[in-house]
Amino acid sequence: MKFKSRPAVALVSLSLAAVALAGCSEEASGGGNDEAGGSGACKPADVKLVGQVRNESNPYEAAWLDGGDAFAESVDLSQERLTYDGDSTKQQEQVSQLLAGDTECLVMNILPNGDSDTPPIVEQAQEAGAYLVTQWNKPADLNVADYDHWVSHITYNGVESGKQIGDALSEAIGGSGGIIALQGILDTGAAKDRFAGLEESLAANTDVKLLDEQTANFSRQEALEVTKTLLTKHGDDVKGIWAANDDMALGALEALKQAGKEGEVAVVGIDAVPDALTAIEDGAMTATVSSDGPWQGGIGLAIGYCVATGELSMDDVAAEERAWYAEQFLIEKDNVAEYMEPKTDEADFACDNVFSRSQGAIS
Amino acid sequence: MTLTSPAEHVDTVVARPQPRRGVSFRDAGPPIALVVIFLAFSVLSDDFRTFTNVQNIMDTAAVLAVVTCGITFVLMMGSIDLSAPGLMGASAIAVALLVANNRNGNDLGLLGVLVAVAIAAALGCLSGLALVLLKVPSFMTTLGVSAVGLGLATLMFNGVQPNITDKMLASWAVERFLGFSYLTWIAVACILVGWLVQRYSRLGRYAYAIGGAEEVLSLSGIRVKPYKVAVFTMAGAFYGLAGVMVTSQLSAGLVQAGRGFDFQAITAAVVGGTLLTGGRGGVLHSTVGVLLVTVVINGLVQIGVSPYWQGGVQGLIVVVAVAAAVLPQRRRNQVVK
Numbered sequence: 001m002k003f004k005s006r007p008a009v010a011l012v013s014l015s016l017a018a019v020a021l022a023g024c025s026e027e028a029s030g031g032g033n034d035e036a037g038g039s040g041a042c043k044p045a046d047v048k049l050v051g052q053v054r055n056e057s058n059p060y061e062a063a064w065l066d067g068g069d070a071f072a073e074s075v076d077l078s079q080e081r082l083t084y085d086g087d088s089t090k091q092q093e094q095v096s097q098l099l100a101g102d103t104e105c106l107v108m109n110i111l112p113n114g115d116s117d118t119p120p121i122v123e124q125a126q127e128a129g130a131y132l133v134t135q136w137n138k139p140a141d142l143n144v145a146d147y148d149h150w151v152s153h154i155t156y157n158g159v160e161s162g163k164q165i166g167d168a169l170s171e172a173i174g175g176s177g178g179i180i181a182l183q184g185i186l187d188t189g190a191a192k193d194r195f196a197g198l199e200e201s202l203a204a205n206t207d208v209k210l211l212d213e214q215t216a217n218f219s220r221q222e223a224l225e226v227t228k229t230l231l232t233k234h235g236d237d238v239k240g241i242w243a244a245n246d247d248m249a250l251g252a253l254e255a256l257k258q259a260g261k262e263g264e265v266a267v268v269g270i271d272a273v274p275d276a277l278t279a280i281e282d283g284a285m286t287a288t289v290s291s292d293g294p295w296q297g298g299i300g301l302a303i304g305y306c307v308a309t310g311e312l313s314m315d316d317v318a319a320e321e322r323a324w325y326a327e328q329f330l331i332e333k334d335n336v337a338e339y340m341e342p343k344t345d346e347a348d349f350a351c352d353n354v355f356s357r358s359q360g361a362i363s
Numbered sequence: 364m365t366l367t368s369p370a371e372h373v374d375t376v377v378a379r380p381q382p383r384r385g386v387s388f389r390d391a392g393p394p395i396a397l398v399v400i401f402l403a404f405s406v407l408s409d410d411f412r413t414f415t416n417v418q419n420i421m422d423t424a425a426v427l428a429v430v431t432c433g434i435t436f437v438l439m440m441g442s443i444d445l446s447a448p449g450l451m452g453a454s455a456i457a458v459a460l461l462v463a464n465n466r467n468g469n470d471l472g473l474l475g476v477l478v479a480v481a482i483a484a485a486l487g488c489l490s491g492l493a494l495v496l497l498k499v500p501s502f503m504t505t506l507g508v509s510a511v512g513l514g515l516a517t518l519m520f521n522g523v524q525p526n527i528t529d530k531m532l533a534s535w536a537v538e539r540f541l542g543f544s545y546l547t548w549i550a551v552a553c554i555l556v557g558w559l560v561q562r563y564s565r566l567g568r569y570a571y572a573i574g575g576a577e578e579v580l581s582l583s584g585i586r587v588k589p590y591k592v593a594v595f596t597m598a599g600a601f602y603g604l605a606g607v608m609v610t611s612q613l614s615a616g617l618v619q620a621g622r623g624f625d626f627q628a629i630t631a632a633v634v635g636g637t638l639l640t641g642g643r644g645g646v647l648h649s650t651v652g653v654l655l656v657t658v659v660i661n662g663l664v665q666i667g668v669s670p671y672w673q674g675g676v677q678g679l680i681v682v683v684a685v686a687a688a689v690l691p692q693r694r695r696n697q698v699v700k
Contacts, residue, residue: 055517057618062522085513186671215670219622220613225423229664232419233410254613258422258537258544275524275615 040131040308042105044075047308049301050098052082052091053111059274060293061111063342067294068109070344071301079301088113095121099128105308106130109300112137115189122150131308133300137189144322148314151307153323154299155362158190161289162197162244164330165268167205168287169240172266176207177239180230182223182252183215184244191218194244194270211237216248223251231259240266246276246288253284272331272339280336290329294344295357299326302349311351320361327357393635393651396684400655404662411665414542421543422536424657425550426608428650430621430628432557433601435649436567436594438632441574441641442494442501444595447602447628449512450486451621454479454606456516459616462529472531480603486512487599491592505595509625516618525616535611546608553601557646560597570594574641631656634685655684 051068053061065081072079082098084091091113098106108130112118118138125132126147135154138144144153169179181198184191195213202210211234216223223243231238241256243249249269256262263284269276272290279285306312331339347353405412430447437444460466461475469475486508493504527533535545561567569590572580581587602621609620629639635652637644659680663673 055618056522057513057517057520059522059524183670212664212667213670214664215673219619220615220617221609221620221622224612225660226664228419228423229416229661232413232416233665250615251613254536257614258612273524275526 040105041310042308044305044309045077046105047075047077047305048102048106049077049079049305050082050106050108051079051110051297051301052084052094052108053297054086054113055083056081060271063293064111064297066342067297067344068301069297070294071298071305071349074346074349075305084113086113088117091117092120095124099124099130103128103130107301107304107308108132109297109304110134115139118142122147125149131304133303135296135300138323145319151314151317152300152303152321153362154296154326155323156291156328157325157359158193159197159200160325161270161328162194163201164197164289164328165270165287166198166201166242168330168332169242169266169268170201170205170208172268172286173208173239175205178209178211178234178237179240179242180211180227180234180238181213182226182241182243182248183213184218184248186215191215191244198242208240216243216251218245218247220247220251220254223248224255227252227255228259231255231261238265240286241268243267243269245269246271246273249285249288250275250279253279272329274340277331277336277340280331280333281340283333287330287332290331290339291326292329294342295348296326298344298349299354299357302351303354306351306354312354317355321355321358323362324355325359325362327359390636390648393648393655393684397651397655397658400662400680400684401658404658404666408662408665408667411662416661416665418542418544420654420657420661421547423661424653425544425546426605426612427624427627427631427657428550428653429553429601429605429608430624431631431649431653432553432646433598433605434625434628435557435632435637435644435646436561436570437501437598438629438637438639439561439570439574439641439644440591440594441577441639442591442595443629443639444490444501444505444598445625446487446490446505446509446512446599447605447625448619448621448623449509449514449516450483450599450602451512451606451609451624452516452618453486453512453519454483454603455610455620456519456525456616456618457482458532458607459525459527459610460519462527462532464525464527464529464616466523466525470529472529475529476532476607479607480600482515483512483603483606484596484600486515487602488592488596490599491595494595495588495591501595513618520616520618527610527614527616532607532611533614535608536614546611549604549608553604554646554650557601561645566590566593566597571642574643576642627656630681634681656681 049072051065053064056062056065068079082094084094108125110121110132112121112134115137118134119142122132126149129149132150133152138153144150181195183195202208212230214226214230216226227241241252243252246269249267252267256265266286268287270289272288276285276288280288307314348356410416434444458475458479461469461471461478463470490505490508493499494501538545540548573587573590577587606620610616631652632649633639634655635644635650636648659677663676668676
């Protein structure tokens with residue numbers, strides 16, 4: 001029995017050592033939460049930039065971190081790239097470790113794993129005095145204005161994007177005919193909002209009929225199988241496929257290819273992943289919506305950097321800029337060329353311009 | 364079972380892996396459930412009982428069948444294997460980068476497929492070695508190796524999706540022979556190979572015996588460890604092939620190619636009558652389980668059950684099917700843990 005636990009002991013002691021080392025690398029110099037209003041007076045060179053996303057194995061989040069690097073380079077700093085493999089516990093651990101170090105001039109641009117992961121991150125950052133910008137996920141009842149170090153929360157109006165691609169799909173099939181919808185993970189806000197957008201679009205395009213709605217959990221593999229099943233069920237009645245993200249749209253494209261219907265059915269998605277853009281360029285796919293990942297990676301750091309260095313005072317950040325919808329872009333064949341190469345524009349990150357893409361406060 | 368001597372017991376197990384009479388009745392549970400569910404959906408939906416839909420069910424079941432083939436041997440030993448997602452991800456990305464693709468100039472064709480399968484087999488071997496040498500439970504080693512596989516896949520992925528242009532690999536999902544896609548035939552071949560290994564090779568028989576009574580086996584002087592490693596290696600090879608098949612279906616190598624397949628495969632195997640405690644079931648049992656699970660998923664979509672209800676209904680049908688399947692042998696299950 002004693003024998004069995006040896007590897008475990010080794011593991012535990014190794015990880016303890018790792019934690020201890022990580023703790024030592026930054027000398028604890030106390031929280032910097034004494035400035036009034038949360039505005040900082042850090043020297044630009046002292047600012048530490050951190051971008052955290054789920055993983056680098058999806059092009060969107062990889063591009064996000066690249067955008068962060070681009071911003072960091074523009075202010076002669078570098079970004080620490082963190083990924084937590086979509087694991088909430090791991091995300092919290094990484095954040096705790098970061099905040100155990102020198103936090104006075106720490107700027108974090110974080111993609112919380114889910115709504116419920118945001119509150120602990122916010123509480124810790126507030127306590128440690130780090131500058132935090134979160135994106136996509138936060139519980140509706142958590143108010144950004146209650147925290148002076150949680151500078152901003154940025155998200156996108158899913159109803160709007162669901163409607164945009166719904167309208168593009170209706171147009172592509174000539175305003176009438178049957179479509180099928182592939183929903184995302186049903187208990188996520190993104191899936192709910194995007195589908196609500198489709199319903200709005202259907203209400204306006206009365207000749208377009210929703211034949212079936214199924215979930216494919218945002219997965220390409222599942223979308224392939226679900227689409228094949230729906231194609232055998234509805235046959236040639238299917239003129240268009242609405243997918244709540246591009247991965248599912250790409251899975252649907254494969255299903256069409258296998259059914260010999262490539263090019264006969266219009267497909268739309270959301271997220272603007274590189275393969276979807278190529279498919280739009282080739283004419284296989286009709287439309288997608290971009291939230292501009294590289295911009296997201298840069299803007300969170302830019303806002304935090306501007307406040308940390310005092311170039312932007314928290315007093316000047318309006319209430320509607322604490323939690324806001326950012327602009328998103330419908331991509332179709334005629335404008336796809338502009339989005340093929342992920343790039344950032346330095347002008348977007350200038351301190352007097354960081355809120356320029358706001359579409360209004362989150363209601 | 365009363366034993367006169369351990370050695371005799373081993374002989375019994377090794378020489379006659381097919382258990383005694385009364386067993387055929389027990390084994391009939393899942394196939395009967397499959398037929399009943401299939402007929403029920405056929406009555407409920409016109410679209411379900413078409414030949415196109417049967418083709419579709421078989422095509423869909425192909426990948427899961429191959430994964431389940433591998434996992435069955437591990438379950439027969441009484442171990443558990445959660446490494447499928449990582450191994451499938453690694454092999455999916457590897458094969459996408461080795462055959463003709465949009466990322467590099469490689470064009471290894473079938474050789475690329477073999478290398479990808481070999482990578483997964485090597486990772487499977489690693490699980491087995493960790494299990495027998497470090498004595499870490501299979502639950503943990505395979506979970507760890509899965510993470511290693513995903514890590515490898517992420518490294519190879521390197522931010523840009525590899526899309527395959529290889530004609531041979533792409534044709535697997537699209538071309539048909541006797542009405543079924545090549546992938547379905549590959550799955551059939553895997554099941555056949557799996558069954559032959561299980562029925563006629565020492566590896567298969569020992570896998571049963573290890574699950575049935577490992578102590579007895581080692582007491583009779585048989586070295587169990589090499590067989591355990593071999594079983595995990597073989598399972599890895601099956602997952603690797605499954606990863607290649609997903610790549611063929613999606614025309615792209617995805618890190619997430621194997622997401623969810625670990626639990627789906629375990630569910631299918633158990634539904635088919637391969638017990639988690641080991642020593643029971645087999646490749647053919649598990650295949651019935653795969654068809655059962657696939658038919659349920661397909662049928663619920665065909666009869667138009669709302670997606671909000673499907674998860675729950677699927678689970679319920681699986682529980683009922685398992686309960687029905689084990690009913691004939693309930694008397695023999697002294698404990699339900």
